Amino acid sequence: MNQEIPYKIYLSEDEIPKQWYNLRADMKNKPAPLLNPGTLKPLTAEELAPIFCEELIAQELDETTPYIDIPTEIRDFYKMYRPAPLVRAYYLEKALGTPAKIYYKFEGNNTSGSHKLNSAIAQAYYAKKQGLKGVTTETGAGQWGTALSMACAYFDLDCKVYMVKVSYEQKPFRREVMRTYGANVTPSPSMDTEVGRKILEAHPGTTGSLGCAISEAVEVATHNEGYRYVLGSVLNQVLLHQSVIGLEAKAALDKYGISPDIIIGCAGGGSNLGGLIAPFMGEKLRGEKDYRFIAVEPASCPSFTRGKFAYDFCDTGMICPLAKMYTLGSGFIPSANHAGGLRFHGMSSTLSQLYHDGYMEARAVEQTSVFEAAEFFARAEGILPAPESSHAIRAAIDEAVKCKETGEEKTILFGLTGTGYFDMIAYEKFHDGNMTDYIPTDADLQVGFDGIPKFPGNEF
Numbered sequence: 001m002n003q004e005i006p007y008k009i010y011l012s013e014d015e016i017p018k019q020w021y022n023l024r025a026d027m028k029n030k031p032a033p034l035l036n037p038g039t040l041k042p043l044t045a046e047e048l049a050p051i052f053c054e055e056l057i058a059q060e061l062d063e064t065t066p067y068i069d070i071p072t073e074i075r076d077f078y079k080m081y082r083p084a085p086l087v088r089a090y091y092l093e094k095a096l097g098t099p100a101k102i103y104y105k106f107e108g109n110n111t112s113g114s115h116k117l118n119s120a121i122a123q124a125y126y127a128k129k130q131g132l133k134g135v136t137t138e139t140g141a142g143q144w145g146t147a148l149s150m151a152c153a154y155f156d157l158d159c160k161v162y163m164v165k166v167s168y169e170q171k172p173f174r175r176e177v178m179r180t181y182g183a184n185v186t187p188s189p190s191m192d193t194e195v196g197r198k199i200l201e202a203h204p205g206t207t208g209s210l211g212c213a214i215s216e217a218v219e220v221a222t223h224n225e226g227y228r229y230v231l232g233s234v235l236n237q238v239l240l241h242q243s244v245i246g247l248e249a250k251a252a253l254d255k256y257g258i259s260p261d262i263i264i265g266c267a268g269g270g271s272n273l274g275g276l277i278a279p280f281m282g283e284k285l286r287g288e289k290d291y292r293f294i295a296v297e298p299a300s301c302p303s304f305t306r307g308k309f310a311y312d313f314c315d316t317g318m319i320c321p322l323a324k325m326y327t328l329g330s331g332f333i334p335s336a337n338h339a340g341g342l343r344f345h346g347m348s349s350t351l352s353q354l355y356h357d358g359y360m361e362a363r364a365v366e367q368t369s370v371f372e373a374a375e376f377f378a379r380a381e382g383i384l385p386a387p388e389s390s391h392a393i394r395a396a397i398d399e400a401v402k403c404k405e406t407g408e409e410k411t412i413l414f415g416l417t418g419t420g421y422f423d424m425i426a427y428e429k430f431h432d433g434n435m436t437d438y439i440p441t442d443a444d445l446q447v448g449f450d451g452i453p454k455f456p457g458n459e460f
């Protein structure tokens, strides 16, 4: 191995970012504001206050401040697992025989196994600062619930997690990790909430969805004194916190004067991708530099590539604010694919606007080809990747193979968001040849689109 660039580019503890970067400050076309579903007017901080923590609302609504200080308490927690390594994928390059130079930012380096801890600790901190008793949330694959449980344990907050039923059943060990950190975990939809009971009545035997679980968690937060709801993706505040991923990646690359040509991330609600690309996209928006950005989503839940850009509910129960985003409709329940973290029907409104304005590309990939990439990567680089992350691996490999065909030495950066130890049932299905590649038909999607609210200005 002829290494001018080390296999891992390390930053020191002192180089953990001191500020988050708010990408919206550099966007000419700002993401559309959240709307009150009753009045169809932009939501004010006062209206959001019963649902979210105060400081997080301020961050949510702030589209002008480019840099926001990271409180010392949060930076102290970040030191437990950050800076996250930036790896030059020499072994993967060799296995592919590509002239491309591949880098990945590895965020699975903590017990929760994903990047979600970056925002969980920030949200728990602001809840604590506000003097709250606890927080409620949903979790799909379980990574967000685990991250939030860890963060709540650190700040001594109560944590109530509504876990999508299919994951609750497929991943009992994930649930036990959450309970180890003191969280209360309920399979969703449940009979505990009004909205859960309604959903169960309408869809008996449903395995749930993130949208259902969000509705339940919001209901519990707004009906219990001293509780607020926190969300692990989609929102602007989450993208803000996740900017540590991109800021660190860029600092590491800058040390060696490396500039990526292509930046790739998987996209569920858009938080890791939004965080990874943030400082690079900022340069592109300011006209300083150009990069190609690629969002990768499952073909079974294709929000960007087949969704509509419209105002829609973030949850199945239709109790949350309306967000303008690429959406499959809040009633869309994707087939039970194995990338639980990518099963959300919508997408961050910031990324949706950027995609709509042509700053970013998107592609959808099929499950089996994702697991082929995951296995190839595991054998080459050693890390056993999460199914979600493996969507990015699939696209990175595809781009590197293209370089092999054309002889181009492109530099590719991708986000390796987490590890897949709790996804071994999915790996087992893949190894046994029992994995399916269900792709929704246009008629399937139409059912979801029919549920998108119709009002003047929301044509799609």
Ligand SMILES: *Cc1c(COP(=O)(O)O)cnc(C)c1O
Residues within 6 Å of the ligand: 113, 114, 115, 116, 141, 143, 144, 232, 233, 234, 266, 267, 268, 269, 270, 271, 272, 273, 341, 342, 386, 388, 389, 417, 418, 419
């Ligand atoms: C949640 C999750 C994702 C997708 O969420 P985004 O908000 O789109 O980043 C990706 N990878 C892993 C490992 C996750 O846990």
